[in-house]
Amino acid sequence: MPISNLRNKGRRRPFLFLLLLLIFLWSASCGLVMAKISTATTISQIEPQLMSNVDVVPKRHQLGLSLYLDNCTTCHIPVPPQVLPTESWKVILEDYQHYGIQLPTLIDPPRQLIWNYLQVSSRVKSQQEERIPYRISSSRYFKALHPRVEFPQNVNIKGCVSCHPSAAKFDFRTLSSEWPD
Numbered sequence: 001m002p003i004s005n006l007r008n009k010g011r012r013r014p015f016l017f018l019l020l021l022l023i024f025l026w027s028a029s030c031g032l033v034m035a036k037i038s039t040a041t042t043i044s045q046i047e048p049q050l051m052s053n054v055d056v057v058p059k060r061h062q063l064g065l066s067l068y069l070d071n072c073t074t075c076h077i078p079v080p081p082q083v084l085p086t087e088s089w090k091v092i093l094e095d096y097q098h099y100g101i102q103l104p105t106l107i108d109p110p111r112q113l114i115w116n117y118l119q120v121s122s123r124v125k126s127q128q129e130e131r132i133p134y135r136i137s138s139s140r141y142f143k144a145l146h147p148r149v150e151f152p153q154n155v156n157i158k159g160c161v162s163c164h165p166s167a168a169k170f171d172f173r174t175l176s177s178e179w180p181d
Contacts, residue, residue: 064117
Protein backbone atom coordinates (compact mmCIF):
# COMPACT_ATOMS: atom_id res chain seq x y z
CA MET A 1 0.00 0.00 0.00
CA PRO A 2 1.47 3.38 -0.94
CA ILE A 3 2.34 5.76 1.88
CA SER A 4 -0.08 8.41 0.56
CA ASN A 5 -3.04 6.02 1.07
CA LEU A 6 -1.97 5.39 4.66
CA ARG A 7 -1.84 9.14 5.32
CA ASN A 8 -5.34 9.67 3.88
CA LYS A 9 -6.72 6.76 5.93
CA GLY A 10 -5.20 8.30 9.08
CA ARG A 11 -6.84 11.63 8.29
CA ARG A 12 -10.29 10.04 7.86
CA ARG A 13 -10.38 8.67 11.39
CA PRO A 14 -10.37 12.08 13.15
CA PHE A 15 -12.93 13.34 10.61
CA LEU A 16 -15.18 10.34 11.27
CA PHE A 17 -14.75 10.77 15.02
CA LEU A 18 -15.64 14.48 14.79
CA LEU A 19 -18.67 13.71 12.64
CA LEU A 20 -19.94 11.13 15.13
CA LEU A 21 -19.28 13.52 18.01
CA LEU A 22 -21.25 16.29 16.27
CA ILE A 23 -24.16 13.92 15.58
CA PHE A 24 -24.17 12.83 19.23
CA LEU A 25 -24.08 16.43 20.52
CA TRP A 26 -26.84 17.47 18.11
CA SER A 27 -29.01 14.53 19.20
CA ALA A 28 -28.40 15.26 22.88
CA SER A 29 -29.27 18.95 22.45
CA CYS A 30 -32.49 18.04 20.57
CA GLY A 31 -33.40 15.68 23.41
CA LEU A 32 -32.83 18.39 26.01
CA VAL A 33 -34.93 20.88 24.05
CA MET A 34 -37.77 18.34 23.73
CA ALA A 35 -37.56 17.59 27.45
CA LYS A 36 -37.89 21.29 28.25
CA ILE A 37 -40.80 21.69 25.83
CA SER A 38 -42.70 18.71 27.20
CA THR A 39 -42.35 19.86 30.81
CA ALA A 40 -42.93 23.58 30.23
CA THR A 41 -45.72 25.07 32.29
CA THR A 42 -46.32 28.50 30.79
CA ILE A 43 -49.86 29.07 29.58
CA SER A 44 -50.32 32.14 27.45
CA GLN A 45 -54.07 32.59 27.08
CA ILE A 46 -55.84 31.37 30.19
CA GLU A 47 -55.97 32.48 33.76
CA PRO A 48 -54.69 30.11 36.47
CA GLN A 49 -58.08 29.82 38.20
CA LEU A 50 -59.61 28.56 34.95
CA MET A 51 -56.87 26.05 34.37
CA SER A 52 -58.95 23.20 35.72
CA ASN A 53 -62.03 24.06 33.62
CA VAL A 54 -63.73 20.69 34.17
CA ASP A 55 -60.82 18.61 35.47
CA VAL A 56 -57.37 19.53 36.76
CA VAL A 57 -54.72 19.70 34.05
CA PRO A 58 -51.41 18.23 35.24
CA LYS A 59 -48.46 20.59 34.83
CA ARG A 60 -46.77 18.32 32.30
CA HIS A 61 -49.80 18.73 29.98
CA GLN A 62 -50.31 22.47 30.34
CA LEU A 63 -48.18 23.25 27.27
CA GLY A 64 -50.42 20.88 25.30
CA LEU A 65 -53.43 22.81 26.64
CA SER A 66 -51.83 26.08 25.56
CA LEU A 67 -51.11 24.72 22.08
CA TYR A 68 -54.66 23.36 21.88
CA LEU A 69 -56.04 26.79 22.69
CA ASP A 70 -53.64 28.59 20.34
CA ASN A 71 -54.53 26.34 17.42
CA CYS A 72 -58.24 25.70 17.90
CA THR A 73 -59.57 29.04 19.12
CA THR A 74 -58.65 30.80 15.89
CA CYS A 75 -61.85 29.36 14.38
CA HIS A 76 -64.18 28.46 17.26
CA ILE A 77 -64.52 28.46 21.03
CA PRO A 78 -62.35 25.86 22.72
CA VAL A 79 -64.27 22.66 23.34
CA PRO A 80 -63.49 21.07 26.71
CA PRO A 81 -61.87 17.68 26.06
CA GLN A 82 -64.20 16.12 28.63
CA VAL A 83 -67.25 16.38 26.35
CA LEU A 84 -65.91 13.83 23.86
CA PRO A 85 -64.27 10.45 24.33
CA THR A 86 -60.56 10.06 23.67
CA GLU A 87 -61.26 8.15 20.47
CA SER A 88 -63.17 11.14 19.05
CA TRP A 89 -60.26 13.48 19.71
CA LYS A 90 -57.91 11.07 17.94
CA VAL A 91 -60.14 11.10 14.86
CA ILE A 92 -60.45 14.91 15.01
CA LEU A 93 -56.69 15.42 15.30
CA GLU A 94 -55.99 13.09 12.39
CA ASP A 95 -58.68 14.59 10.13
CA TYR A 96 -57.31 17.22 7.74
CA GLN A 97 -60.85 17.94 6.52
CA HIS A 98 -61.96 19.30 9.91
CA TYR A 99 -65.73 19.58 9.63
CA GLY A 100 -65.40 20.45 5.93
CA ILE A 101 -62.53 22.91 6.33
CA GLN A 102 -58.99 22.15 5.15
CA LEU A 103 -56.72 22.60 8.17
CA PRO A 104 -53.10 23.63 7.93
CA THR A 105 -50.80 20.78 8.87
CA LEU A 106 -50.11 20.68 12.58
CA ILE A 107 -46.68 19.11 12.60
CA ASP A 108 -45.24 17.03 15.40
CA PRO A 109 -44.20 17.63 18.22
CA PRO A 110 -46.97 20.26 18.80
CA ARG A 111 -49.61 17.77 17.65
CA GLN A 112 -48.15 15.16 20.02
CA LEU A 113 -48.30 17.62 22.94
CA ILE A 114 -51.93 18.47 22.10
CA TRP A 115 -52.75 14.76 21.80
CA ASN A 116 -51.14 14.05 25.19
CA TYR A 117 -53.27 16.80 26.77
CA LEU A 118 -56.48 15.62 25.07
CA GLN A 119 -55.78 12.00 25.95
CA VAL A 120 -55.34 12.81 29.64
CA SER A 121 -58.27 15.24 29.80
CA SER A 122 -60.89 13.34 27.81
CA ARG A 123 -62.91 10.29 28.76
CA VAL A 124 -62.35 6.83 27.38
CA LYS A 125 -65.18 5.15 25.55
CA SER A 126 -66.55 2.64 28.04
CA GLN A 127 -68.54 0.38 25.76
CA GLN A 128 -66.94 -1.49 22.87
CA GLU A 129 -70.07 -1.35 20.72
CA GLU A 130 -70.54 2.39 21.33
CA ARG A 131 -70.16 4.48 18.19
CA ILE A 132 -67.41 7.12 18.32
CA PRO A 133 -69.19 10.50 18.27
CA TYR A 134 -67.79 13.11 15.90
CA ARG A 135 -70.10 15.87 17.16
CA ILE A 136 -70.64 16.95 20.75
CA SER A 137 -74.40 16.62 20.39
CA SER A 138 -74.06 12.85 20.01
CA SER A 139 -71.62 12.43 22.90
CA ARG A 140 -72.99 10.85 26.05
CA TYR A 141 -70.30 12.70 28.03
CA PHE A 142 -71.63 16.03 26.79
CA LYS A 143 -75.14 14.97 27.81
CA ALA A 144 -73.90 13.77 31.22
CA LEU A 145 -72.28 17.15 31.89
CA HIS A 146 -75.60 18.86 31.05
CA PRO A 147 -78.21 16.75 32.89
CA ARG A 148 -80.89 19.44 33.25
CA VAL A 149 -80.48 21.09 29.84
CA GLU A 150 -82.90 20.49 27.00
CA PHE A 151 -81.03 21.13 23.79
CA PRO A 152 -82.43 22.02 20.39
CA GLN A 153 -82.24 19.35 17.70
CA ASN A 154 -78.92 20.63 16.32
CA VAL A 155 -76.40 21.52 19.02
CA ASN A 156 -73.73 23.90 17.75
CA ILE A 157 -70.67 25.02 19.71
CA LYS A 158 -71.56 28.61 18.88
CA GLY A 159 -74.58 28.15 21.14
CA CYS A 160 -72.41 27.37 24.19
CA VAL A 161 -72.02 31.07 24.98
CA SER A 162 -75.74 31.40 25.70
CA CYS A 163 -75.25 29.48 28.97
CA HIS A 164 -71.47 29.84 29.32
CA PRO A 165 -70.80 33.55 28.65
CA SER A 166 -67.04 33.14 29.18
CA ALA A 167 -66.71 30.06 26.96
CA ALA A 168 -64.42 31.94 24.56
CA LYS A 169 -61.94 32.23 27.47
CA PHE A 170 -62.21 28.46 28.11
CA ASP A 171 -64.30 29.14 31.20
CA PHE A 172 -67.26 26.78 31.22
CA ARG A 173 -67.76 27.01 34.98
CA THR A 174 -69.18 30.54 34.86
CA LEU A 175 -72.85 30.24 33.91
CA SER A 176 -75.44 32.78 32.81
CA SER A 177 -77.94 34.02 35.40
CA GLU A 178 -80.59 31.49 34.36
CA TRP A 179 -78.34 28.70 35.75
CA PRO A 180 -77.51 29.85 39.29
CA ASP A 181 -76.58 26.40 40.64
